[in-house]
Amino acid sequence: MPKAKKRKQQKPETSGPPFLPSELLSKFVVCQGCGERLQPDYWTKSDEPFGPIELKPQNGQRMFAVQTSTRLICKCGEKVEFPLEPTVLEHPIYFYGDDADRHPKGYYLHSYTLIGGTTGPIRDMKKALEEVKRKFVPDSDPASWKIHVKDMMNSKKRVTNAIYKRFDRNGLKEFFEECAQIFSSRDHLTSHLHVTASAKAGESRKERSRIEKAIKATAHCALLSECIFNATKQGLRPEFILDAGKEIKKFPHIESWSFDTHQEARYYLAYEMLSHGNSIDPPKLVTPGSHPCLELADIHAYFAANWMYKVSIGEEPEMDINKFGLVRYLMVQDGSRYKVNKATSIPRDYFP
Ligand SMILES: [Zn+2]
Structure with missing residues (x-):
């Protein structure tokens, strides 16, 4: 039944509508x-x-x-x-997200991963990561230390951390390859996504910050659109739990760009179509590493960004991206469209 639209919208528009698959x-x-x-x-x-x-x-x-x-x-x-083909949502599907950025010559490159799965596969991945952590650091409770790939791979930072300093270069390689196996051995049960968005870097610091913010919002929008459409089509209710990027003071903390992107989208028929007539909660932004799947998202986002960066400058990547198995790789093409490729590697035309 068509509904009356009386109330005037309060919020001013801050960014574009979501993309449509x-x-x-x-x-x-x-x-x-x-x-x-x-x-x-x-x-x-x-x-x-x-x-x-x-x-x-x-x-x-x-x-x-x-x-x-x-x-x-x-x-x-x-x-x-x-x-409009509305659906009824029966079960939740969780998506845990984290990002990694690079600056290849004159460009800004954004890499964002969502680790997705229903209750069973999420529980199973959590257990698998605990086992890998326990295997490499047997005398510490796996929940007591968090993986932060950037710090683990940085030799200066590594020596200042009581856990990280126990890994040498080879140990790290083995450790992360076993983590990648958690992905590849379950890729038929899970629903992982990754988005790449890039732009020419700005001249000034202010300009660079403006461009990076816009790129992040655009990539976020594409990723959420793709997830919401596919999950709601299958009768699954997507819940987004995203790394807040920095230590958070309050809970729940919503970064303005994430919340605005989501709230504003609901004013478009596009959103009704995307969500199959359902209302989806805005993403929750949480403390980094506060769930094992956020650690997995950090691992994939880091190695995906590193792989693209190294390939673009003609050097050997720290890990072959194919080791992670099947992931739905998205690329933001211009201001309004994205493309998707489910594969074990990131197509070469996705990054500069
Ligand atoms: Zn006609």
């Missing part, structure tokens, strides 16, 4: 009057956010109304219903 962009309905193929405008901003509307409870049950179609008026005057 190509599956949605290629969806049309045919007008019975003249045979014209029609598609609604996904990008017109509504006065009110989309998502289920709560109705009066019935027999103590909470009731929601969900829009199932939107009406289009064809050029010939015929009214055509465009289906």
Whole structure:
């Protein structure tokens, strides 16, 4: 049922609407009057956010109304219903995210990984990582120390950490290869994604910071769109738990760009289509390494960024990216589209 849109939107627009997967962009309905193929405008901003509307409870049950179609008026005057295909979400699917950035000559390169899985595979990956940590550092509780790849790979930082300094170069290589096996041996059960977004670096410090912020928001948007669309299509409710990037003072802490991107998206029909008529919680930003899957996200994001960087400058990467197994690799192509390739490696045209 179409819903009334009365309330005026409060928040000013700060960044663009989310991207649509190509599956949605290629969806049309045919007008019975003249045979014209029609598609609604996904990008017109509504006065009110989309998502289920709560109705009066019935027999103590909470009731929601969900829009199932939107009406289009064809050029010939015929009214055509465009289906929105809402789904009911039965189970959660969790996505744990972390980033890594590089600066290849004159460029900014953003690398972001989401470790995804339903309850069982997440629990299984957590256990597997604990086992690897215990194997390499047998006398310490695996939960008592966190993997931070950048610090572990940096020989100066490594010696200042009581745990990290016990690894030599070879030990590190073996350790991270076993971590990569946690990915590759389960890639048929999990749903990992990685996005690459790059741009020419700015001239000034201010310009560079502006570009990097915009790139991150764009990549975030593409990644969330892809996850939300695929999960809700399968009746799964995506929950995003992202590394806050720095030590956080308050919980839950929402970084402004993450929250704005999400909130604003809900004003577009695009979002209703992406979420299959469901309302999805904004990402939670949490303390780095506070879940083993955030450590896994840190590992993949680091080695993906390192692999792209080293390949782009013609040097040997610290680890072959293929060792991580199948990942859905996304690339932001321009301001409004992204492409996806499910593979064990990152296509060469994804980075400068
Ligand atoms: Zn028509």
